[in-house]
Structure formats: structure tokens, C-alpha cells
Amino acid sequence: MINLNGKATRVEKVLYDVSLLDFIRDQAMLKGTKFGCGQGFCGACTVHLDGIAQRACQLKMSEVRGHKVTTIEGLSALTDDEGLHPVQRAWIAEAVPQCGYCQPGQIMTAAALLAANPTPGDEEIRAGMSGNLCRCGTYSRIHRAVARAAQER
Amino acid sequence: MGKITGTTSFNRRKFLLNSGWLATGLTVLTACKSVIPVLPTTTNPENEDGLAWLQVLVDGRVRFFCPRMEMGQGAPIGLSQIVAEELNLDQAQIECVTPATNQSPPFKMTVGSESIAVFSEPVSLAAATLREYLRERAAATSGLPVGQLKDAPGGFEAAGRHFFGYGDLISEEAIVLHADDYSSVEQYFNAGKNPYNAVGKRWPSPDIENIVTGKVVYSRDVSLPGMLFGDVVRPPRFGATLIDAKVKAETALSNGQVLVIDVVNNLVGVVSDNPFMLADALEKIEPVWALPKDAPGLDKLDIARYRGNGDFEHTLIDNGNEALVGDAGVQSITANYTTSYMAHAAMEPGAAVASVRKSGVEIWCGCQDPYFIRGRVAALLQRDEGDVIIHPLRMGGGFGGRVLSQPAEEAALLSAHVGRPVRVQWNREAEFQHNYFQPKFSHAIDSGLDETGKIAYWHHDFVSSPIIFGLVPKGLASILDTFVADKGTARGAKPPYAIEHQRLRYSDIRTDTPTGAWRGLGAAPNTFAIESIMDELAFAAGKDPLAFRLAHLVGDGQHIAQLSGVLRQVGDLSGWGRSVAKDRGLGIACATYKDQTHVAVVADVAIDHSERQVNVVKLWCAQNSGLVINPDQVENQVLGNLVWGCGMALKEKLTVSDGIVNERNFDTYEILRHEEAPEVDIKLVDTMQAKPLAVGEAAFAPTVAAIANAAFAASGKRPRSLPFNYDSLYT
DSSP states (O other): OEEETTEEEOOOGGGTTSBHHHIIIIISOOOSSOOSOSSSSSOTTEEEETTEEEEGGGOBHHHHTTSEEEOHHHHGGGSSSSSOOHHHHHHHHTTOOSSOTTHHHHHHHHHHHHHHOSSOOHHHHHHHHTTSOOTTOOHHHHHHHHHHHHHHO | OOOEEEESOOSOHHHHHHTTTTTSSEEEOOOOOOOOTTSOOOOOOOGGGGGGSEEEOTTSOEEEEOSSOOSSSOHHHHHHHHHHHHHTOOGGGEEEEOOOTTTSOOOOOSOTTOHHHHHHHHHHHHHHHHHHHHHHHHHHHHOOOGGGEEEETTEEEETTTEEEEHHHHOOSSOEEEEESOGGGSOOOTTSOOSSOSSTTSOOOOTTHHHHHTTOOOBGGGOOOTTOEEEEEOOOSSTTOEEEEEEEOTTOOOOTTEEEEEETTTTEEEEEESOGGGHHHHHHTEEEEEEOOOOOOOGGGSOHHHHHTTTOOSEEEEEOOOGGGTTOTTOEEEEEEEEEOBBOOOOSSOOEEEEEEETTEEEEEEOOSOHHHHHHHHHHHHTOOGGGEEEEEOBOSOOTTTTSSOHHHHHHHHHHHHHTSOEEEEOOHHHHHHHSOBBOOEEEEEEEEEOTTSOEEEEEEEEEEOOSTTTTSOHHHHHHHHHHOOOTTTTTTOSOOSOOSEEEEEEEEOOOSSOBOOOTTTTHHHHHHHHHHHHHHHHHHHTOOHHHHHHHHOOSSSHHHHHHHHHHHHHHHHHTTTOOOOTTEEEEEEEEEETTTEEEEEEEEEEEETTTTEEEEEEEEEEEEOBSOSOHHHHHHHHHHHHHHHHHHHHTOOBOEETTEESOOSTTTSOOOOGGGOOEEEEEEOOOOOSSBOOOTTTTHHHHHHHHHHHHHHHHSOOOOBSSOOHHHHHO
């Protein structure tokens, strides 16, 4: 079993060798977590494993059994109200996305970063977000959105 | 205004049925052109095309079948704003739809920063035509003269009392407009009125909440009932052809897995009912390939090979003066510059779902030219084009790399074989090996300064590969290559400066490495060469690089004034001319993109000797791209171009050995990371121009050169080969 976005989810033994990313997308049918490189270089598949940002493409299901997995679909549940997570709201306020494909991963990384460090400095944001690639080049807006989310939390 | 008549007789009934237009509401339509099959869709829109893109719904909202694909550039948002402007609507009253190929007549592929620049006019005319027709209906309904029906939000009002909403003016009847003289309809979007209703506003993407919650559907996210999962063993190198394939000895495919061998179409793959077992199944396939004989080598793309005999395929400017070369009164400045093969590296690797049935073919994929994909799939399956429907999806990045959809073609062949819907998803390695690339460029420029510090002559030769014609099939390619100069390869190659004696020659050489559209085509490589040697000339003349450029931007005309304008503005913005610390340098460059958009960039580069790094600290950009429909989207595009400029200058390089791409993932093909991204300061020049101009690729080209020039200012060493880094500068 894993806890996927708050729900106990069965993992059949034949799927133990499947990556967490493939499980999320093709077994749990949650499509918000993206495939980007398959090697842990780009961060598009970032999810939270027990609250820590992890690359879902680099984890096997056998490794995450018994753990709590949160995807972009489950992120807003981390807020007190029914609305969006503060990081998602900041992303909208700063009109960050262009193509949008990397943004769920960016947002998951940012949410974990802020959970661990609610008031990151500029250098901490740069370092913390650097594992997530954005080919459209939205980095400066991502930076502003993280800083905004930190202020508004 | 022209005559607009309601009619129900038309020859494009099919599109209207498919779009639900006949069920309800009102639309406008006239004939649309056909396009050339098997080539990308290249015809510019005619004004009347726009009439097929708009529909008034009975609730008074307007549905806009947007003739542009969304890949993050935001063109559908900007065009929606133009529709809103003409029809006095707010964002909630516009439903922007990306049409399937059976819902709209063909439209030009989404490339070349043209979506707003080229499509604003027909979209605006169509919306304005619709508005005036509705005004006539309001007049007929009310018995009031047309002149008394004034524009009001979502409709018209008369004498400040009666309101006629668009929804009130239509019914369940099917009406199709035929407008025979649109040009006299009054357009609002570029009338210079301020404040604008919708134009000029920062409308957000209608999809933004779905993007940040992971709900937007990209190609990879499509799932159909009964869908199977396919993948292909792709050729081991460019030009390899399949002879046969079998399942390896002592292995077997599982139940629910099918081996597909299609030698004619050079495809061997597996379809599986279980997505998790697909990769293993593919490992069991043993294909036999015929490898190509030695194809034209990449060493052909070296300017030194061509310069000796002056044998160039194309001459763009032929007013050189060899007599000045070596003249006693002229200081000779010569340099060679090279840029690398580069990949699009969109964050979403290609993917598609195909459903091939006897009754018809449907494809779901993100692509820049759905009608081109439709033609290719139809040809592949030997079906009528009318049997094939492409459902285009939002792309996870395009950058020119989605003119083809190879996964769509693979999925179509696999689906045809198994008779069920099949999904194909490329991984990152496939995306690097099997897409097409930006070609390498090799430049040589000989130039000279006269005694007054003016450029006396400019002899520029370069060699690269076809870009616009990069994707044409082999048979056609040999004919095209003989007769046609690839304008994409030459984009931005003409210097904007007043130089009496100029010669510009080039060759576009086809090699076995596939090349095609990539952001800005030749603009960034060509501008890098031009703006680098301008910098070298300025230093040789002992002139300030900004002043030196301005001194050569002489003559009448809007272009000269506007390019000079953005240069001065970026100078002011960046504090050009101020002294900077040791190992820091400012560099400047400018360019005019596609003869329309003027951009100048200043880069602040720092050399970090302890970390052995070149860092772009800050970029300032002044851009004049005419009327700004949506400042947020335009700034985002400029931002993306600045980041691409950093990547091309400092990081991106793809190499090919024996038809195999060496860089297969982001560890070796590096794109700019967050911590490397500079601070940016973007100024969109406020012009009173009525026309919106090209944006999506414009700021990229001068950024690359500005960074190289700043590195020279910081280090005294000139980067002439891209990408460059600390080690290449100092060794």
C-alpha cells in the first residue's frame, strides 16, 4: 500500500519494479505529474515523498511502499481551505507558465522548499529551484512566485 | 461598409456540422484555399479565412476556433483579445477552442512569430464583420436605423435605453454569413483608441488554473477507452533502413503483445496491452538494419572549404569591393564564427494517440501544423485526407520542433496493424536522437575600416544546412536544393548597417543530419556573426560599440530610426558607458527580426576565476514590436528569448558521430538552469504603431551576441565559437 494524496492505494506485487512516475500516471491515472527526462535531471516528475520533494522517475514502487506520496493533484489538499495551495496562487498571480509542462514539478519543488524553509533568501530560492528545468525560460517569474508565496503564507 | 448577406447555402458545410455550427447560432464563412500536400502548411491567411473561425452562441458568448496552436507563446490569448475588442466582449464571454482538422479549413502552420503579426488582421476583420452584421440584425429587429445602435458590452444599445445582446439577435436557426467586402468594415483593435477595451490588457491564460493544478491535457496525458501501448525500435543512426526483425531466440512476447514489422515504412515495434511491460518487450526485438553508405560528412559545414574558390550557391548582396582588401588606407578586420547543432529540448518529449479504424482515423497530438500531420498520416496509411482527423493539443513546448509529429505517424501505423487505439510516447533519448535540429553555422567575415573609422567593406560568407526545406522528402529535396535558396538559413544575415561595399554569399548544404525549424531559424547564428564583428570593428576603430553602431545606422526610413531608438533606449536602461569592476563587462547587440521587430540587448557578464565560470549577471532588453496586444505574454516571450540567448551562448551544443547524436539527455545537452538565469529588465517600447509585429523569436538573436561581446569586455578575449565557457575563453 501507499498513501497517495491521502488515499490508501494498493500496489500489486507485479508493479514493484515499476517507477513511481509510471504508477502515478498509468495505474493511478493521475496525469499532472509529468515525464521529462526519465533520469532525474529535469524535475518535471517531482512529487512529495513524506513531504520531501523527490523525482518520481527515480523511485521504484518497492521503495515507496508504506510511504506517503503527494502529487500536484493532492497539493491543494495541504491548505486549510478548499482552494489552491499558496504556491499555486502565487504562480497564477505572477502569470508564470508559458507552455506549462514543467510547472507542476516546479510547484511541487517550491512547496517542499517553503515547507522546509518558510522564508528563503534569493540564493536559497535559486539553489532550491535549480533542479527543475524550464525550457520556456520562466525562471525569473518562478523566482518571484516563490518569494511571493513565502510572503503570503 | 460592404454588403453582408445571410445565407444558408455554402460549400463548407462539413466544417460547420463538425463544429456544431449548424445546430445553433450564427457564423460567417466563405471559401478557403487548399494547401500543398506533403509540405508544411505555408500559405498566409486571406482575410476571408477569418470568417470560418467565429461563432456566436445563443447565450451571447462567442466561440473562437483559433487558427493558432498553443505551445506556451500565448497567441490564442492575444487573438481572443482582438475578437473581444471588435465585439465588445470580456474574457469570460470568449470561448477559445483549438479546432480539430475537421472543424476548420486548413490554416498556416504555427511558426515564425507570426500568430499575432499575421493573423490579427483576418481575425479582427472577421470579428468586426460579425459585429456589423449583428448590428444590422438589431436594426431589423427593432426597426431602428443602424446608426442609432451604438456599441455596448456584449451587444448594442439604442438611445441609452434599449439593449440588444448578441444572444437576443440570433436563434436556433443556422445562419452563415457571406461577406463580400470586408475591407471597409471599421476595425477597432488597431485604431489607436485608448484605453483599449481588451487590447493592451494583461489577460491571463484561460488555462492557468488547470496548469498549476496539473489538469491540462498534453499529448502524453491522452487516454482512450480500449487503448493499447506501443513503442518502436528506432533506427540506430540517421538513414538506417529496416530489412527485417524478429523476436530474439529464447525469448517470447507475452500474451497481449504484438510484434509489428512494417519494412515499407521503416518501422518495427511492439503493441502491448500493459504499459508497464512495454520496455521489456522492446528489448526482445532483434531488428536487422541496412546502414547507409557514408553520407555527406559534417566537415562540409566548414567555411574554409568554400572560401578558397568562392563557390557559393547563393548570393544575397553582390556589391563587394576586392580592391579595398589590403588597401593601404583601410584597416582589415577578419574573423570566423561558428555555432553548433542545437536541439529544441522541449520539456515534453513527443507523444501521440492514434485510433485507426475502417470508418476513419483520429490522432491526438500536440503539433505546430495539424494539416501537415493529417496529410502525412493519410499518405502513410493510404487513406483519403478526409478520413483523417487530427485533434491538436497544447504542446509542452514547441520552438519549431513540432512541425512533424513522428510519434503520431508511429502510433498510426501501429494502430492500423492492431485495429485498436495505440499510444506512443517518446522518451528523452528518442527526442534527442530522432527529432531534427538547428544546423551548425560556419561564418567568415572580411571587413575593413577607413581612416574615418567607418566600415569600408563587408564581405560575409557562410555555410549551413537547409532549415525551411530541411524536412522535405528526399526526392523533392534534390530539386529544391538545386534551385531554391533556403531563406530560413539566411534569416537575419543582412546587416542593418549602411555599408557601401557589401557582399553576402552562402551555401545551404544538406548532410545526413536532419535539420529544420528551430527558434528564430538562422537569425541567432547570423546575428552572432554580424554583431560580433561589429564589436571587433568598434574596438579596432577605438569607438564606443553603441556609438559605432549608431554611426552606421544612417539613412531615412522607419527601420533605421526604430533600431537606433531601441539601441539608445537599452543604453539608457543599462547605464551604458559606466565603468564596471574588474572581470565584469557590458556588451551590446541589436537586430531587426524579419524586417519588422527591432530589439537591442545589453548583457552584464562576470568572469569568476575561482569557480572558472562565465556568469551572465543581468540582461537589459528594449524591444519595439509595434502594438502590444498583451504585455504579459509579450514580456514572457522576451524573457524566454533572453534565457535561450544565455543557453546558446554558454551551454547548448549537440554533436553527431556517424549518424548518432552523442547527447541524449540533459546531463550532456545542458540548457540554462534557474541558478544560472540572469536578472532581466525588459522594456517594450511604446509606439503609436497600429500593427502588432513578430515577438516570439525576436529578442533571442541579439542576446547571444550581447553576451559574447560582454564576455570580451570582461576578459579581453573574444568568443568566436559557440557555446563558450571559461575554459574555452582562457585556453
